[in-house]
Amino acid sequence: MRKGEKIIFGVMAVSVVVMIGVKITKNEEAGEDPGIPFYSTAQPDLTASAAKIMHLVNCKKCHSIWGTKDFTQSVPAPSLDGMGMFRTEEWLYKYFSAENPQEILPSRLKEEYRMPSLSNLTEKERRDLAKYIFSLKVEDWYLDETKKARYEKLTGKKYIANETDS
Ligand code: HEC
Numbered sequence: 001m002r003k004g005e006k007i008i009f010g011v012m013a014v015s016v017v018v019m020i021g022v023k024i025t026k027n028e029e030a031g032e033d034p035g036i037p038f039y040s041t042a043q044p045d046l047t048a049s050a051a052k053i054m055h056l057v058n059c060k061k062c063h064s065i066w067g068t069k070d071f072t073q074s075v076p077a078p079s080l081d082g083m084g085m086f087r088t089e090e091w092l093y094k095y096f097s098a099e100n101p102q103e104i105l106p107s108r109l110k111e112e113y114r115m116p117s118l119s120n121l122t123e124k125e126r127r128d129l130a131k132y133i134f135s136l137k138v139e140d141w142y143l144d145e146t147k148k149a150r151y152e153k154l155t156g157k158k159y160i161a162n163e164t165d166s
Pocket of ligand 1: 053054057058059060061062063075076077078080083086087092102105106107108109112113114115116118129133150154
């Protein structure tokens with residue numbers, strides 16, 4: 001091969017490698033898995049404390065959290081995932097401390113399915129629980145979906161964007 005040919009082949013080889021590289025990167029961007037939209041901002045010690053209380057009260061009997069729920073139960077309570085976007089920590093503390101939570105948030109359900117009073121927990125437990133539930137957030141791209149699901153659970157009605165605001 002002459003020197004000129006070597007240079008031409010060299011340039012062609014480099015171009016092909018670059019083009020393949022660009023194509024692969026583009027495909028990865030297009031087919032990117034958006035992942036799980038829910039996350040918590042809680043520190044590990046708060047998470048551990050809340051997990052204990054939630055296990056004890058068995059929130060999962062009625063609510064799903066991290067996408068899971070007791071599959072033998074069918075209470076249509078709103079999911080706790082992303083709850084920190086809809087309630088303040090103070091509201092949650094008051095709700096968990098109420099003798100009758102339905103005075104704060106009315107229920108459409110039969111007595112046995114309603115949110116139970118957690119006023120028998122200690123003050124620290126109620127504070128930790130409120131702090132933890134408030135730490136449960138959702139990424140922007142899934143916020144509308146979360147809002148919609150919550151509205152439908154709370155009201156038993158279909159959510160129609162812009163007409164209904166929960
Ligand atoms: C017996 C079923 C049941 C259990 C157990 C239960 N909940 Fe609920 N919860 C509900 C229902 C149903 C609602 C909706 C209001 C209602 O109908 O009383 C609710 C409402 C809530 C809300 C307000 C929801 C919103 O969209 O604003 C929060 C927060 C909550 N529960 C957290 C918890 C936590 C944390 C636990 C466990 C420590 C728990 N719940 C245990 C049934 C339950």
